[in-house]
Amino acid sequence: xxxxxxxxxxxxxxxxxxxxxxxxxxxxxxxxxxxxxxxxxxxxxxxxxxxxxxxxxxxxxxxxxxxxxxxxxxxxxxxxxxxxxxxxxxxxxxxxxxxxxxxxxxxxxxxxxxxxxxxxxxxxxxxxxxxxxxxxxxxxxxxxxxxxxxxxxxxxxxxxxxxxxxxxxxxxxxxxxxxxxxxxxxxxxxxxxxxxxx
Numbered sequence: 388x389x390x391x392x393x394x395x396x397x398x399x400x401x402x403x404x405x406x407x408x409x410x411x412x413x414x415x416x417x418x419x420x421x422x423x424x425x426x427x428x429x430x431x432x433x434x435x436x437x438x439x440x441x442x443x444x445x446x447x448x449x450x451x452x453x454x455x456x457x458x459x460x461x462x463x464x465x466x467x468x469x470x471x472x473x474x475x476x477x478x479x480x481x482x483x484x485x486x487x488x489x490x491x492x493x494x495x496x497x498x499x500x501x502x503x504x505x506x507x508x509x510x511x512x513x514x515x516x517x518x519x520x521x522x523x524x525x526x527x528x529x530x531x532x533x534x535x536x537x538x539x540x541x542x543x544x545x546x547x548x549x550x551x552x553x554x555x556x557x558x559x560x561x562x563x564x565x566x567x568x569x570x571x572x573x574x575x576x577x578x579x580x581x582x583x584x585x
Contacts, residue, residue: 410429412425414458434447460472503550507554519547
């Protein structure tokens with residue numbers, strides 16, 4: 388018995404080993420016209436991998452490129468599209484340089500940390516108190532989203548103070564919503580529970 392690990396590695400595995408065998412057969416045909424017809428039939432088989440796009444000209448062009456890649460650019464046929472050269476196969480786009488954010492608490496995200504820094508710069512007043520309360524509620528919701536355990540309100544207040552450099556604290560009469568536990572509770576779908584015996 389022959390295993391796939393003992394066979395030659397496929398250049399493009401999406402189309403399977405049988406398509407590679409068809410390509411080898413097409414390369415063995417002497418008549419160029421007949422070889423081109425077989426190549427067109429192979430492209431038709433390859434198009435079945437993604438049937439919703441098989442009529443797209445762009446997709447057909449891609450299939451012809453893949454056909455020539457799998458044939459090691461050694462298949463002499465008339466192609467309806469210009470085929471990519473071998474040296475273009477492994478071209479890769481330039482690596483994007485992403486900004487690195489040193490987040491203190493990843494479950495809050497950078498956006499929330501920026502909001503805290505922005506509100507901490509605001510002057511004392513009603514608007515700052517309202518925004519601070521909203522941020523505190525969002526912090527607790529984010530904490531409970533990523534941590535299955537409950538969290539003490541004092542932990543959220545302490546972390547808000549830490550993220551703002553000690554400049555931001557909820558008002559003295561501030562209270563957290565108590566419906567977070569209800570939101571996280573799993574509700575059993577109707578009809579899925581065990582029936583009680585009478």
